[in-house]
Amino acid sequence: MIQEIEFTLNGEAVTCAVDVRKSLLEMLREDFSLIGMKEGCSVGECGACSVLIDEQAVDSCIYLAVWVDGKSITTIEGITHTDGSLDNVQQAFIDAGAVQCGFCIPGMIISSSQFIKENPQPSRDEIRRALSGNMCRCTGYQKIIDAVELAVETK
Amino acid sequence: MGTNEVVGHSEQRWDAIAKVKGQAQFTGDFPFKNLLYGKILRSTIAHGRVESYDISEAEKVPGVVKILLPEDLPQNKYSTAGHPWTLIPEKQDIRDRTILTRDVRVYGDDIGAVIAKSELAAIKALEKIKVTYKEYPVYITPQQAMADDARRIHEERDNVLASSKVGFGDVDKSMAEADYIIRENLSTSVQQHVHMENQIAVAYQDADQRWTCVSSTQIPHICRRIIAQAVGVSWSKIRVKKPFIGGGFGNKQDAVVEPLVVAMSMACNGQPVQLALTREESIAYTRTRHAIDYNFAIGVKKDGTITAIDCDVISNQGGYASHGHAIGGKGGTFINAIYKMDSLRYTAKTVYTNIATAGAMRAYGMPQVVFALETVMDDAADKIGMDPIDFRMMNRRPDGFYNAMSNVKQINFKVGECLEKGRKEFEWDKKMAASKQYKTGVKRRGLGVAAFSFGTAVYPFGLEVAGARLILMPDGCFKLMLGSTEIGQGADTALSQMAAEAIGVPFKNIIRDSFTDTDIDPYDTGAYASRQSYVTGFAVKEAAEKIKAKILTRAAKMYDVRTEYIDIIDGNIIYMPDGERLATLEDIAMSSYFDMKDGKTITAYSSVNIHQTTYASGCTLAEVEVDMETGRVKLLSIMNVHDSGKIINPLIANGQVEGGMAMSIGYGLSEGIRYSKEGRPLNNNLLDYKLPTTMDLPKLEHAFVETDDPLGPFGNKSLGENPTVSPAPAIRNAVKNAIGIGINTLPLSPENVYEHIQAQQKGDVQNV
Ligand code: FES
Ligand code: FES
Numbered sequence: 001m002i003q004e005i006e007f008t009l010n011g012e013a014v015t016c017a018v019d020v021r022k023s024l025l026e027m028l029r030e031d032f033s034l035i036g037m038k039e040g041c042s043v044g045e046c047g048a049c050s051v052l053i054d055e056q057a058v059d060s061c062i063y064l065a066v067w068v069d070g071k072s073i074t075t076i077e078g079i080t081h082t083d084g085s086l087d088n089v090q091q092a093f094i095d096a097g098a099v100q101c102g103f104c105i106p107g108m109i110i111s112s113s114q115f116i117k118e119n120p121q122p123s124r125d126e127i128r129r130a131l132s133g134n135m136c137r138c139t140g141y142q143k144i145i146d147a148v149e150l151a152v153e154t155k
Numbered sequence: 156m157g158t159n160e161v162v163g164h165s166e167q168r169w170d171a172i173a174k175v176k177g178q179a180q181f182t183g184d185f186p187f188k189n190l191l192y193g194k195i196l197r198s199t200i201a202h203g204r205v206e207s208y209d210i211s212e213a214e215k216v217p218g219v220v221k222i223l224l225p226e227d228l229p230q231n232k233y234s235t236a237g238h239p240w241t242l243i244p245e246k247q248d249i250r251d252r253t254i255l256t257r258d259v260r261v262y263g264d265d266i267g268a269v270i271a272k273s274e275l276a277a278i279k280a281l282e283k284i285k286v287t288y289k290e291y292p293v294y295i296t297p298q299q300a301m302a303d304d305a306r307r308i309h310e311e312r313d314n315v316l317a318s319s320k321v322g323f324g325d326v327d328k329s330m331a332e333a334d335y336i337i338r339e340n341l342s343t344s345v346q347q348h349v350h351m352e353n354q355i356a357v358a359y360q361d362a363d364q365r366w367t368c369v370s371s372t373q374i375p376h377i378c379r380r381i382i383a384q385a386v387g388v389s390w391s392k393i394r395v396k397k398p399f400i401g402g403g404f405g406n407k408q409d410a411v412v413e414p415l416v417v418a419m420s421m422a423c424n425g426q427p428v429q430l431a432l433t434r435e436e437s438i439a440y441t442r443t444r445h446a447i448d449y450n451f452a453i454g455v456k457k458d459g460t461i462t463a464i465d466c467d468v469i470s471n472q473g474g475y476a477s478h479g480h481a482i483g484g485k486g487g488t489f490i491n492a493i494y495k496m497d498s499l500r501y502t503a504k505t506v507y508t509n510i511a512t513a514g515a516m517r518a519y520g521m522p523q524v525v526f527a528l529e530t531v532m533d534d535a536a537d538k539i540g541m542d543p544i545d546f547r548m549m550n551r552r553p554d555g556f557y558n559a560m561s562n563v564k565q566i567n568f569k570v571g572e573c574l575e576k577g578r579k580e581f582e583w584d585k586k587m588a589a590s591k592q593y594k595t596g597v598k599r600r601g602l603g604v605a606a607f608s609f610g611t612a613v614y615p616f617g618l619e620v621a622g623a624r625l626i627l628m629p630d631g632c633f634k635l636m637l638g639s640t641e642i643g644q645g646a647d648t649a650l651s652q653m654a655a656e657a658i659g660v661p662f663k664n665i666i667r668d669s670f671t672d673t674d675i676d677p678y679d680t681g682a683y684a685s686r687q688s689y690v691t692g693f694a695v696k697e698a699a700e701k702i703k704a705k706i707l708t709r710a711a712k713m714y715d716v717r718t719e720y721i722d723i724i725d726g727n728i729i730y731m732p733d734g735e736r737l738a739t740l741e742d743i744a745m746s747s748y749f750d751m752k753d754g755k756t757i758t759a760y761s762s763v764n765i766h767q768t769t770y771a772s773g774c775t776l777a778e779v780e781v782d783m784e785t786g787r788v789k790l791l792s793i794m795n796v797h798d799s800g801k802i803i804n805p806l807i808a809n810g811q812v813e814g815g816m817a818m819s820i821g822y823g824l825s826e827g828i829r830y831s832k833e834g835r836p837l838n839n840n841l842l843d844y845k846l847p848t849t850m851d852l853p854k855l856e857h858a859f860v861e862t863d864d865p866l867g868p869f870g871n872k873s874l875g876e877n878p879t880v881s882p883a884p885a886i887r888n889a890v891k892n893a894i895g896i897g898i899n900t901l902p903l904s905p906e907n908v909y910e911h912i913q914a915q916q917k918g919d920v921q922n923v
Contacts, residue, residue, distance in 0.1 A: 021275075033186070034177075035177070035180065035183075035184040036176070036177020036178070037177070038181070038183075038351070038352065038401070039183070040351045040352070040353070040401075040434065041433075041434040041840070041841050042433065042434070043434070043840070045434070045840065045841035045842055046351065046434075046841055048351055075177070076176065076177035077176070077177055080176050080177075086172070086175065086176070090175040090176065091175075093171075093175050094167060094168075094171040094172065094175055097165070097806035097807065097809065097810050098810075099168060099170075099171045099174045099175060100402075100643040100644065100645065100810055100814065101350070101351065101352070101399075101400060101401045101402040101642065101643025102170070102173075102174030102175075102179050102399065102401070102643065103181065103350075103351040103352045103401030103402060103643075104351050105174050105175060106175075106177040109175060127849075128849040128850055129849075129850065131849045132848045132849045132850045133848075134849075135351065135841065135846060135848060136351065137348075137349050137350055137351055137402050137404070137814070137818070137846065138351075138402055138643050138644075138810070138814045139810055139813060139814050139817075140813035140814045140815075140816055140817030140818075140847075140852060140855050141817070141848075141849045141852060142813045142852075142854070142855050143809075143810055143813065144849075145849065
C-alpha cells in the first residue's frame with residue numbers, strides 16, 4: 001500500500017508517496033538519495049541510522065516512514081550549513097580526531113548535536129549516557145566524547 | 156627525516172570532512188540501475204547434508220529472478236583466506252569450499268541463494284524454500300571433533316587439519332631444573348569483529364565484458380584472485396573496487412561474499428546484483444577470532460629465572476579452514492621474542508568443528524597466546540612472590556636479541572622501557588599500595604599487568620609486496636595511487652604524509668582517493684598484519700624519491716644549475732647554496748605539461764618486496780574493582796604503553812590505540828559468541844553480543860616509548876593491531892590480584908566471575 005505524506009526535510013517542505021512498509025531510513029536513502037545515514041543493524045541497536053524527528057534523535061531504521069507525516073526531519077546532510085560550511089559539532093569531530101572509518105559518525109553527530117542543545121553544559125558522564133545508543137567499533141569512544149566536549153567549548 | 160617535517164604531525168585525515176558531512180560513499184551508497192538483490196539460503200543445522208530442496212513455492216513469489224542451488228554455480232574449490240597467493244603448493248591455503256554447498260559444516264552454511272528485484276521479495280522467497288537434511292553429530296569443541304569415532308567434517312581431510320611443533324632446548328630437562336612448574340589450562344572465547352558496516356558487495360558485467368565487484372574488502376588485489384579462482388575465470392577478467400569501508404578488523408580479509416555475488420551476476424546475464432549481509436548474518440556466519448585452548452606450563456626458579464615454557468595449543472577452526480593453522484601455530488616465535496628461557500616447546504593443532512569459521516581478526520592469534528602466556532607468567536610471579544613487573548623485567552629479551560625461530564634480530568626492542576614507563580605513569584606502586592585496603596568486603600580492588608611482542612607485516616612467513624604511483628599534477632600537487640587499503644585506520648593519511656615528507660611538499664599537496672581499484676592501482680596485498688605503514692611506506696618512499704629526482708633533474712635543466720645544488724622545500728625549488736627560491740613546483744609542473752619543446756609529464760612508480768621485519772612491543776596496566784556479590788568487574792583505570800617506533804601521526808595513532816584497547820577490554824570482560832549444543836549461535840545481535848558502549852569503558856590512557864626504528868621506512872613499526880593484545884590478560888591478572896582467584900576462561904563476564912567466586916567459596920577451586 002502506498003501512502004502520500006508531507007513533511008519537512010532538512011528545512012524544505014517535501015511530499016512522498018511511500019510504501020507503508022518502508023522504514024524512514026529506507027525512504028530517506030532510496031526516495032531522497034540521502035545516504036549519510038547508515039544501516040548497521042536495521043533493528044534499533046546501533047544508532048548508525050540516527051536522524052532528528054522534531055528535535056529528537058531517533059533510530060530511523062525502526063521508525064516507519066509514514067509516521068513522519070507532518071513532522072520535521074533533520075539528517076546529517078541537514079547539519080551541514082546551507083553554504084556548505086561545517087557545523088561546529090562536525091568541526092569538533094574532525095579536530096578531536098574522532099573520525100576513523102566514519103560509519104558511525106553521522107549518527108554520532110546527530111545524537112551529539114541534539115544532546116548539546118538540550119544540555120549545553122554537560123559533564124563527561126552525561127555525554128557518555130547520551131551517546132550510549134550509538135555504537136562505534138573503531139574509536140573506543142574516547143575521542144568522540146572529546147569531540148562533544150570540544151563542540152560545547154567552541155559553541 | 157627530511158626538511159618538511161610532515162611525518163610526526165597530526166595532519167587532518169584527508170577523508171574527515173566527507174565523513175562528518177555524511178558524504179563519504181560506502182559500498183551500499185552507490186546508485187545502480189536495475190539493481191537486483193541477492194540473499195543467502197542458510198542451513199538450519201550445523202552438520203549434515205541437504206537431501207532435497209523444494210523451491211516450488213519460492214519461485215512463485217513476485218519479483219524473484221533466480222533461485223540458485225549448489226549445482227547451479229561453479230564447483231571450483233577455493234579458500235576465502237586473504238593471503239597473498241603463493242607459488243609453493245604446500246603453502247597454499249586449504250581449498251575446502253565451493254560457492255554454495257549441500258554439505259553443511261556450520262549452522263547458517265551457504266546452501267542456496269535467491270536473487271530478486273527487491274530485498275523483500277528475496278527474503279520472502281527464502282522463507283518459502285523447504286529443505287530436508289540428513290543430520291550428522293555436531294562438534295562444538297575440538298575435543299569432540301578429535302574423538303576416535305568422530306566423523307570427518309571434510310571428507311578429504313582429517314578433522315585435525317594441521318599440527319606443528321616448534322621450539323628449542325630440552326624442555327623436560329629444563330623443567331626438571333625448575334623449583335616450581337606452573338601448569339594451567341586456559342580457554343579463549345569466540346570474539347567477533349563487529350565492524351559497523353556489515354559485509355556488502357555489488358557485482359556486474361562491465362562494458363568490456365569483464366566482471367566488476369565493488370566490495371567492502373580489506374584486500375582488493377587478493378580478493379580479485381579469490382573470486383577468479385572460485386568462479387573459474389582468468390584473473391584479469393575480474394576487477395575489484397573498494398570504496399570507503401566501515402571497518403574490517405580482519406573479517407574483510409576473507410572473501411566471504413564476493414565470489415557468490417559475482418556468480419549471481421553471472422547467473423543474471425551481468426545485471427548488477429547486491430549482496431548485503433544483515434548484522435545477524437555478519438556476527439554469526441562470517442569469521443571470528445579463533446577460540447583456543449592452551450595447556451601452558453612455565454618452569455621457574457626461586458630467583459625468578461624461567462627455565463622452560465611448554466605450551467600445547469588446540470585451536471578451534473570452525474567449519475572451514477580459512478586462515479587455518481596460521482593463527483594457532485603462530486605463538487611460539489613471539490613467546491621466544493619476549494622472554495628468556497632455556498627451552499621452549501610449542502605444539503599446536505588446528506581442528507575443524509561445526510561452529511563458525513574462524514579467520515583473521517585484529518592481532519591475528521596474538522591476543523590468545525598472550526592471554527595464556529601473561530596469565531601463567533603472572534601466576535609464576537605470584538608463586539615465587541615477586542612483583543609482576545619486576546618478574547617480567549628480569550626475564551625480558553634484551554634489545555638486539557636474535558630470534559632464531561623467526562630469523563629476526565630484534566633491533567630496537569623496547570619492552571623493558573614500556574614496562575618502566577607504564578609503572579611510572581600508571582602510578583603502579585601507589586595504586587597497588589592503595590588497593591591493599593580493598594581486599595576484603597564486597598568491593599575488592601586489584602592491579603594487573605601484561606606485556607607483549609608483535610611483528611610488523613608477515614616476513615619471513617609470507618610475501619611482502621607493495622606498490623605506489625605518484626603523478627605530478629599541473630599545479631604542483633601530486634596524485635598518490637596505492638593498492639593498499641584504507642579501512643578506517645588512517646593508512647591513507649599516514650602514507651600521504653610520508654609522500655609529502657619525502658618529496659618536500661606540504662601535506663595538502665598530496666591527493667588520495669577513496670577507491671582502491673585493481674585495474675588502476677599498483678599491486679599491494681592489502682590491509683592486515685599492521686603492514687601498510689611499513690611495507691607500503693617503503694613503496695611510497697621509493698616512488699617519492701624517484702619523482703623528486705625527476706623534478707629536480709628537470710628544474711636543474713630549466714634553471715641551468717647542477718642538480719645536487721637544488722632541493723624541494725615546502726613545495727619550492729630552492730638553490731641550496733644561498734637559499735634562493737628558483738621556482739615553485741607549479742612552475743616546473745606547468746612546464747612539464749605544456750612546454751612545446753620539452754613537455755613530458757612526470758610520474759613515478761615503485762614496487763617493493765620487503766625482506767625484513769621489525770618487532771614492536773608494549774604492555775597494559777589495569778586496575779579493577781570486583782563486586783563479590785554479582786561478579787561484576789569494574790575497570791577503574793587502564794593504560795597501554797607502546798613501542799611502535801616513530802609515530803607518523805599522533806592523533807591517528809592515539810585513535811588506533813584507544814580503539815584497540817576498547818576491543819580488548821570487550822574481549823576480556825564481555826564479548827563472545829555462544830552456541831547451543833546443536834551448534835546454533837545464540838547471541839548474534841548487538842543486544843546479546845556485548846560490544847562495549849560508551850558506558851562500559853573507562854578513560855583509555857596510553858603512552859608511547861617513541862624511537863626512530865633504524866629499519867622502518869620513516870622509523871615506524873607496527874601499531875594498528877598491537878593495542879588489542881594485552882588489555883584482556885592485564886584485566887584477568889588484576890581480577891586475580893583483587894579476589895585471589897585466577898580465572899582462565901574468557902570473557903570475565905559477571906556470570907563467569909560469579910561462578911568462580913561461588914566455586915571458591917564452596918572450596919571447589921584450587922587457588923593459584
Ligand atoms: S541501523 Fe538503525 S539502529 Fe542500527
Ligand atoms: S568510526 Fe568506525 S564505527 Fe565509529
